[in-house]
């Protein structure tokens with residue numbers, strides 16, 4: 001069975017190259033889900049003509065705004081303009097529900113008096129264990145990123161395929177397991193010419209390239225320093241709107 005991955009947003013936190021923040025949309029038989037949902041992701045989905053009401057689940061790697069900051073906008077529109085009636089599951093690391101509710105209240109004060117007319121579920125996933133999310137099997141691994149964001153790398157089993165994603169993270173001892181035999185490993189490549197902390201950068205990636213045993217690797221989350229190199233490097237680089245079938 002084929003699984004389709006749409007790279008809705010492939011930029012960094014700061015809009016480098018006019019790109020949208022991180023969001024992947026995955027279509028598989030019986031489910032459509034997103035991985036990460038940055039502050040600009042609702043705009044990015046609208047630009048691609050994709051209704052957010054069609055998303056069954058959102059799975060978060062960590063609690064930085066460029067990976068989860070779009071959720072308050074989605075939840076507010078779901079109750080007002082979009083009038084969602086289909087259930088939504090939001091899965092992420094520990095503290096996902098409390099942090100998102102705090103962001104919601106900060107951005108849309110008073111909205112918490114409105115209760116959704118659809119079923120909204122939060123799942124805070126255990127690391128190093130398979131978690132069941134709407135029929136998917138999601139295994140988060142500890143990531144080397146800002147500690148307060150509860151950072152993880154994800155390995156997602158869907159319709160007999162494996163999609164792995166580094167999230168924002170420096171290289172960790174877990175990356176070979178995250179990416180092993182994955183049909184697609186989506187990997188951060190933040191800077192090209194130097195290693196900045198808490199992120200995967202091109203020099204580190206090349207050093208560990210032989211430890212990545214995925215069937216296909218696509219680089220993403222590129223800074224303004226990395227973007228000019230995307231055509232020159234031999235590795236496949238994502239762009240906003242890229243669609244891949246695995």
Ligand SMILES: [Zn+2]
Pocket residue numbers: 062064067145149168
């Ligand atoms: Zn981050």
Ligand SMILES: [Zn+2]
Pocket residue numbers: 012013022064066067168221
């Ligand atoms: Zn990020």
